[in-house]
Amino acid sequence: MLAILLALAAAALVAPLWVRALGRNAFYLLALVPLGGLGWVVANWGSTQQVRLEWAPSIEMNIDLRFDSLAAIMSALVLAIGALVLCYCARYFEDDEPRLGLFAAEMVGFAAAMFGLVTSDNMLLLFVFWEVTTVLSFLLVGHNAEQANSRRAAIQALLVTAAGGLAMLVGLIILGETNHSYLLSDLLAAAQPPSGLAVNVAVVLILIGALSKSAVVPLHFWLPGAMAAPTPVSAYLHAAAMVKAGVYLIARLAPVFAENPVWHPLVLTLGVASMLLAGLRALEVVDLKLVLAFGTVSQLGFLVVLVGIGTPDAALAGVAMIVAHALFKACLFMVVGIIDHGAGTRDLRRLSGLGRRAPVLCGIAILGALSMAGIPPLVGFVGKESALGAILDADTLNGPARVALAVGVVFGSMLTVGYSIRFVWGAFADKQGVARPTAHGAHRVRRVSDYAESPGPVVEFGDEHAPDDRSWHAPGTLFLAAPAVLAVASLAAGLAAPGTDRLLSPYAETFSEDLLAYLSLWHGFTVPLGLTVLIIAGGIALFQLRDRLRDPARPRLGNADRAYDATLRGMDRLSLRMTGAVQRGSLPLSQATILGTLIILPTVLLALGTRTGVQLRLWDSPLQAVIGAIMVAMALGATVLRNRLASVLVVGVTGYGCGVIFALHGAPDLALTQFLVETLTLVIFVLVLRAFPAEIEAGRATPFKSRRAVLAALVGAAVTVLGAFAVAARTAEPIWHRIPDAAYQFGGGKNAVNVLLVDVRAWDTLGEISVLVVAATGVASLVFRSRRFGSAPRAADSPNYDPDLVSWLPAGRLVDRADRSMVMQITTRLVFPTIMVLSVYFFFSGHNAPGGGFAGGLTAGLALTLRYLAGGRYELGEALPVDAGHLLGAGLALAAGTAVGSLFFGVPPLSSAIFEVTLPLLGHIKLVTALFFDLGVYLIVVGLVLDVLRSLGARLDSELATSETTSATGGSAQ
Structure with missing residues (x-):
């Protein structure tokens, strides 16, 4: 594990050099690194391995890595899809793409951070990797930094996920201190799950971090905005990696906290809300990439529900859907990138007849969309049917809650079918009144707005290449290879459902060894199968009603993006008012407040506290007192001298005096360093003073200056007295005599x-x-x-x-x-x-x-x-x-x-x-x-x-x- 992590980090460091030497083809070489890591994961599948290295043991943060069933599943997705996305980048970008080497380094670095996150056993180490993914996501989303929308999207994603991460950190610390261990393995192995008010608070804070990372309502709005990123970023971070981090954390903690009183109300309610709200939005938007973005939010809500239920059956269905979603969503994002490269737009109202011009691409998209909709024999069907059965049999939910959850999931799945059909229809179908694309050669670059609500003027935005006419630039075989592999994998995983079950069921058995559910294409005529038929029929009906869903006169729900903007504006106004109330812009007033606190607070504590055995200790030897007196005299001289250079020199004497005191205490190393630093400081002062007049202008005495002098004298006296008492206030046995040995x-x-x-x-x-x-x-x-x-x-x-x-x-x-x-x-x-x-x-x-x-x-x-x-x-x-x-x-x-x-x-x-x-x-x-x-x-x-x-x-x-x-x-x- 550690070798994979270090290899990915090393590849990220050398990526700019490789890209500079090989151009975009360097991505193929970089893809070998996660591919090699995938080989290790496959070779060790089913085993449990641990790595432990001390890092910062005093704060319980060590390099503790653990490879188990859940880590194996997530690692395989991170590394496999990471390798495919890197291969996709080799054909997606041109050699002259700005900052391509930096982009490559960030992508490989993100793979390293995600691998570290899913294999971390130490909660604090997990948080470190969690924040690294946040920072790298910010850089990747803002790759087109010259565009305002890219910068806004990157900052928005950073603020939301980083704020959630900070809340999660507090929760992890509370949980670690309550459990007396920061190891997830210790938490999972505990005979009795921790409980109490502190644990409940910790669970809520951790869920805030997880839900913000996985773009669950109401913290979902950053994900559609992040579509400003280049398509490879969306295919990796927003399909298989970053957005899965929150789902992974919920899946990791579900065996322990599924019965916590705050767990189900938060996880299940917000998960179903995400399915419904984002699914409706996916039926409205006209940008293919946004259709997938809101579909991702909807699917993430579904995944959160499944892994959060807390039963073995739901856990198996959850990891099956995690795998299915990663495969079909990464595939479909890549398809959108190819469409935008070739057709010059992602607006489904401006695309027509593409299925005839690109039959292979259309076939790949259909396979991905079928899996997304849950149609047999794709793996999406296998996972969704298992999910429906798990929800109906969930013994951790009471009757009404189980029914409400099932109804919400069924309707959310109908929406999924509806926007899946809409995606394929919008991208590839023949449409009346829209010109069909024709083949052409070279193409010029144009940016298309992800948020264009009309087929009118095109806004400069996005990451895709596009010609000005309605021509079609056919993709090459290598460009189609990565999405084709993912589409075929979705089909193969569904057809080989028993094998998929054997790979995924070990995680479900961590809940209970009495796992009854299994993954299969055919369970017989069951209630879940009937619900699947109902879902497909309902989805087709919703697709037929798509125009009515986009009726501008229809009342709409609130806009989370506008709520985010309003929140930021409100915080700005609040901060301005608070600053205006407590910070008047007066530097003397601010300094007086700080220094007054320094004088009053410690002095009062010293006067009121116990001082048993503590005596005032001013010096250790007469020579020390003489040197101290000289330093005081020089410091006072600096306040009255008018010549700038003379003032600097007498201040320098105080520094040299400090060095002499170090030498008297038997610290020649400190004395040497002090002398050298003081000498260089004098030189720097002299260099700066060349630009100033030699003399300081004499000002007249004012009450203000007198008050400053009194304040300065009080600060000096207070610090001196406190220091003198502090020297004699040692209560612990000194250890200095043991330090040299x-x-x-x-x-x-x-x-x-x-x-x-x-x-x-x-x-x-x-x-x-x-x-x-x-x-x-x-x-x-x-x-x-x-x-x-x-x-x-x-x-x-x-x-x-x-x-x-x-x-x-x-x-x-x-x-x-x-x-x-x-x-x-x-x-x-x-x-x-x-x-x-x-x-x-x-x-x-x-x-x-x-x-x-x-x-x-x-x-x-x-x-x-x-x-x-x-x-x-x-x-x-x-x-x-x-x-x-x-x-x-x-x-x-x-x-x-x-x-x-x-x-x-x-x-x-x-x-x-x-x-x-x-x-x-x-x-x-x-x-x-x-x-x-x-x-x-x-x-x-x-x-x-x-x-x-x-x-x-x-x-x-x-x-x-x-x-x-x-x-x-x-x-x-x-």
Whole structure:
């Protein structure tokens, strides 16, 4: 399982490269990955397998994967249909499709996330994969990002499913804490299902997440809007994968919670409502893709009902219909994509005679529609007849509820038959007054609105290719292959119903071993068979009444999409009113509120709380007190000095004083890092202050300034007192004396600080360096506004460059004579190599001595700063002619790669390995793999410093030089 998951993730990473090299044919190569995973699923069908790796045990979130009967069914659908959809993409898209490589990566990544979701045994891990599918769905639906409707649909789907996911997360946490385990297998194996008010609340919250993901009324409206996505997305996400996630979760929890008092009222009521409302809507819309979209909502409601009833018979019917729906709906979505490619429209009022022009495509569509309608001998009939029998025999429902449910399902199934016939008729039948398509060659691209209610002007929208005339572009054999395979599979699964039963019945037996139902094409003359005949007759009648159903004068139900818009507008108005009430736009007022809370709340708690044995501890030694007094004096000096540079320098003294205190406490690593950071901070301040006047304008004293001074003094005093008490308030036994030995045993290093950063608490460090990358990008965005500046300019880029001139630094001659310092350049030439060697030494020695990737990177950054100060912006480009963004990206990729690399060896992420070897001359060498993680930190720090120097130094130099040149030119002209 883990190998399949990692293989899919790896394929997603390399997909853009493959698409760039092979074009659209790369999809065939990508399809081999899920196809290989499908082979493993088939080979292990019927077995139960588990994988457990520690990830974050402190919060009960580990990599717990479990392969059982339900996981096998869902995995087979995810991987098999995923492979077919990827093959379909190879003919659906052209080689020049924008962002095709990114699309391929997102599709394969979605397959990985869905496979992880259906095999997760840990509820928190399941939620992680759940949210990954949400994000990737957002990206896939919004593939045509230049179109407003695509962006709206993507955002709508993201908001609805993410909100439901957050509710589900709360429910999963409540359930996990109540059950004292976050493993689904433990929950299912419990002798007594958990109960109580907390469990009821958890069940409701989990169902909200599941129903929102599966587009069940009233949270269904995002799915029709998501038809703005390219057809392969609809064929995969909205037929076989994403929308099945909620159904899967309900099916997974049904054995435990089917008898919970809140389960049936929610699941069955909303499921039947979805069948009816969406089925009616599918009989009204004129876009073929929307017919399938509302049909999907209707069918998802049916699936939710079946898997939610909670009996073995209903469970068997439920998984049979899950398989049937995935096969016929993916097939029909692909058919719609082919029609739109070839005919240029999805509007069933503008299509006529296509059955004559494309008989093979018509045959494929008829097979898919027959299965959707539940007509024998397709698998849809097998599943639906079994479903009717299961509902009639459901002993978990009382008599009236069972009858009401049966009536709702029967009428919903009539609607299904009606819109199935309407789909085939609308796509392929001859219609009076509509021109038949004629064969043609090349076609041009046009977009057709999914929401066009009249055959008039065509709106620019959608994902399909279309010609301007009524011609037909015949699909190739490879284009037809994927839907044909699905259509034939629907037929084969129905004809081989006993074999299908053997594959699916193990899940139903998890409810009870006394499974009486079985899948078959013929059960005899039974009530379900009679209901099937009634359903088919009723569906034909509804199709005949289709025009009356679309009567504009008929009162209509509310529009959920408009309700969504109204909800967003209401939330915007509410937030504006609340913000206007509590946020007046006054920064001083906001700061005063925050700082006042900081003063009052902790101080009151300290005064009123018990302080037994806690004493005020101001310092540990007289030297510490002296340094603290100097730091206080410098901080006060910064508030009264008028010279900006002087203020920065005295603030820097407070930072160096903090480093000295670290050193006095026996923390040389922290002291070294503090000194390096403070030095770089001073340089950055100096670079920024060049654009400001040297002196701070003196203002007159006002009561407002006096109040600010009093507030600042109170904050300082409060923090000092609280800190002094906190130091002496330790109640637990200190563990500092055990850390060095533990660090050496755990991480193989004698520098406990470095081992903690890159090994023990490496997850924290990974998050922190990610923040550094974001900060560097933010600085560049603020300075450059429209685009990054790239690497710093080289000496050859200067108009004054003369390659024959020799200087101490490569770009030293390009500095103005007034600003050039030969002493500085010579000194830089001499010490730069030494500082870089020291940087490398800090990097390699950090695991056992003061240093590490952070300190080494800061040292290298200081060396680059020295080169820049001595030789200007061109010298910075000569010192390191690399784009800072490349360093930042490489560092983050290396750190993240190191984090996941250990998974390939069957150990938790960020686990370290230690290698020891004795080499000639070099002697005994000890290598810890955490060094590669530290190298990522090193590259990120160097990239950050280079980005800051490039942004606030080189770029600002260039703008100042341009400004001076412009001023001089203007002065000369005058």
